[in-house]
Amino acid sequence: MVNILHRVGIRTAPSDVYKTLTTTAGLAGWWTTDTSGTGDELDGRLEFRFGADGFDMQVRDLDPDRHVRWEVVGGPEEWIGTHIDWKLDRSGDWTIVLFEHSGWREPVEFMYHCSTKWAVFLMSLKSLGETGRGAPAPDDVEIDNWN
Amino acid sequence: MVNILHRVGIRTAPSDVYKTLTTTAGLAGWWTTDTSGTGDELDGRLEFRFGADGFDMQVRDLDPDRHVRWEVVGGPEEWIGTHIDWKLDRSGDWTIVLFEHSGWREPVEFMYHCSTKWAVFLMSLKSLGETGRGAPAPDDVEIDNWN
Numbered sequence: 001m002v003n004i005l006h007r008v009g010i011r012t013a014p015s016d017v018y019k020t021l022t023t024t025a026g027l028a029g030w031w032t033t034d035t036s037g038t039g040d041e042l043d044g045r046l047e048f049r050f051g052a053d054g055f056d057m058q059v060r061d062l063d064p065d066r067h068v069r070w071e072v073v074g075g076p077e078e079w080i081g082t083h084i085d086w087k088l089d090r091s092g093d094w095t096i097v098l099f100e101h102s103g104w105r106e107p108v109e110f111m112y113h114c115s116t117k118w119a120v121f122l123m124s125l126k127s128l129g130e131t132g133r134g135a136p137a138p139d140d141v142e143i144d145n146w147n
Numbered sequence: 148m149v150n151i152l153h154r155v156g157i158r159t160a161p162s163d164v165y166k167t168l169t170t171t172a173g174l175a176g177w178w179t180t181d182t183s184g185t186g187d188e189l190d191g192r193l194e195f196r197f198g199a200d201g202f203d204m205q206v207r208d209l210d211p212d213r214h215v216r217w218e219v220v221g222g223p224e225e226w227i228g229t230h231i232d233w234k235l236d237r238s239g240d241w242t243i244v245l246f247e248h249s250g251w252r253e254p255v256e257f258m259y260h261c262s263t264k265w266a267v268f269l270m271s272l273k274s275l276g277e278t279g280r281g282a283p284a285p286d287d288v289e290i291d292n293w294n
Contacts, residue, residue, distance in 0.1 A: 002149075002150070003149070003254070004152075005149075005151075005254060005258060005259040006259055006262050006263040007259035007262070007263055007291055007293075008263055008290050009290065009291030009293075091292060092292070094292045096291065098256065098259055099259070100259075107150070109154065112153055112154035112245055112246070112247075113154040115152050115154070115262070115266070116153040116266045119153075119262070119263045119267065120270070123267070123290070126290070143154070143155050143156065143270070143273070144154055144155050144156030144243065145241050145243065146154075146156075
């Protein structure tokens with residue numbers, strides 16, 4: 001099994017970042033404007049849409065201002081059953097975000113794409129935290145011919 | 148062993164991207180302006196500096212317009228002995244770049260940082276190919292408190 005790993009630092013409090021990861025308003029500010037569901041309850045379900053496609057997540061762990069864990073329960077076949085972890089830690093003026101999308105069965109080309117795209121969305125999360133403005137879909141940054 | 152994987156698409160010819168990966172002028176346009184050495188010969192050595200720190204690479208494979216492989220022979224301990232592969236493939240108007248930084252011994256926190264930072268530098272490579280202007284160090288995009 002192979003994992004996607006990322007680290008960004010955001011000049012804001014962990015509680016602010018936690019809020020952007022657990023509320024639909026927060027999530028819609030950096031990932032996709034078409035976000036619905038419940039992100040702040042254990043076993044809550046979140047639905048993220050990018051046009052006709054998207055991802056459904058079930059909330060598997062919540063430790064306020066420190067950790068969020070999702071299980072992918074709907075979406076592309078390669079994503080089903082994978083997990084997404086957000087670990088938050090304060091370091092001076094920064095919140096350090098350790099991101100992990102784990103449990104990929106094979107390093108397929110789609111995984112290469114998703115790794116880069118996650119980085120770009122994490123930069124959107126950083127921008128939202130620091131400037132109040134992210135770049136969620138459909139106005140996200142294009143990285144390749146798969147968008 | 149764990150790997151960093153990325154995919155970007157650049158609206159330019161594979162020969163242009165290959166040139167930016169094998170000449171010091173090209174490399175200085177997207178990674179770091181302080182680049183020296185020889186990138187277009189097998190066993191050539193490239194030296195990339197970011198202030199006092201940096202990386203030395205030995206060119207291990209060259210397949211014009213298709214593949215470049217470097218071995219890290221100088222730099223941070225975690226990088227020594229790892230390999231960096233650039234695979235280029237034309238798809239319509241695009242050059243698709245599959246990037247792999249392989250052979251990390253452990254998924255240390257520095258690897259999380261490098262994964263995101265590589266993505267940002269790949270977007271710089273994309274920008275250089277499409278607009279003639281990248282964002283190499285020292286004017287690179289900051290991602291966290293390690294820069």
